[in-house]
Amino acid sequence: MIRFEGISKTFRGRDGAAVEALRDVSLEVKEGEFVAIVGASGCGKSTLLRLAAGLVPPSGGATLIDGSRVTTPRAETAMVFQAATLLPWADVLRNVTFPLRLMGRMASDTEERARKLLATAGLAGFESKLPRELSGGMQQRVAICRALLQDPRLLLMDEPFGALDALTREEMSIELLRLWAARKMGVLFVTHSIPEAVLLADRVVVMSPRPGRIVDVVQVDLSRPRSFDQEGSDEFQRCARRIRDHIFGERAARAA
């Protein structure tokens, strides 16, 4: 569905120096597939998502959705960031419907769908609350509902649980899997957590330190629905070890 073809991306810093963020990245995410991306800080993970969202152009190569080049944001994709980025003056319902209002895509059943989605995410009764009246985890759930209401074919998630405490993070992971299973959209999910990547994904893409290249793609053969009980399984351990070996093995080699 989305294909990165030989992507390279070089930024020019304010001092004029070139920063090569990505080098020759090729990757495909299929319809309904959950793909996680892990790698050292600064290896270009967010840049890859921003390319998919049409927020930045590549320096070389192409990002294609259904074979056509992504040059601007598209209705097929929605993005969730590490911070919930809610409008502080708008209540939960208006926050969730805001992008569709902005895009002129409100339909007669949009509010009803938003309420249902909020209920599924455990936020029934909070529709009229302002963001500051919610916990961090609840705010992030609102941000996820806001993205899902757009009914994207591809959901782009940039460390969406990074700012949450460990317990909320686990709860949100399972919640996300439930919502994803009900919709079967493609997901491209950036995380720093190897266990989170293995728990969630069909495939985990491992990137090298900058300039980011793909060093491995690990297929996770765990049954679905997933649960934390699977963390002790041989398959979970195998995947986690393989990813860890790449990340820490490369770091150790560079230090030597």
Ligand SMILES: Nc1ncnc2c1ncn2[C@@H]1O[C@H](COP(=O)(O)OP(=O)(O)OP(=O)(O)O)[C@@H](O)[C@H]1O
């Ligand atoms: N707009 C920009 N201008 C200049 N340099 C940039 C810009 N955006 C990203 N970079 C640089 O590109 C590299 C990759 O950044 P990116 O945010 O994609 O990495 P990341 O893997 O998501 O990092 P982290 O895990 O720390 O969030 C970094 O060195 C960053 O400083």
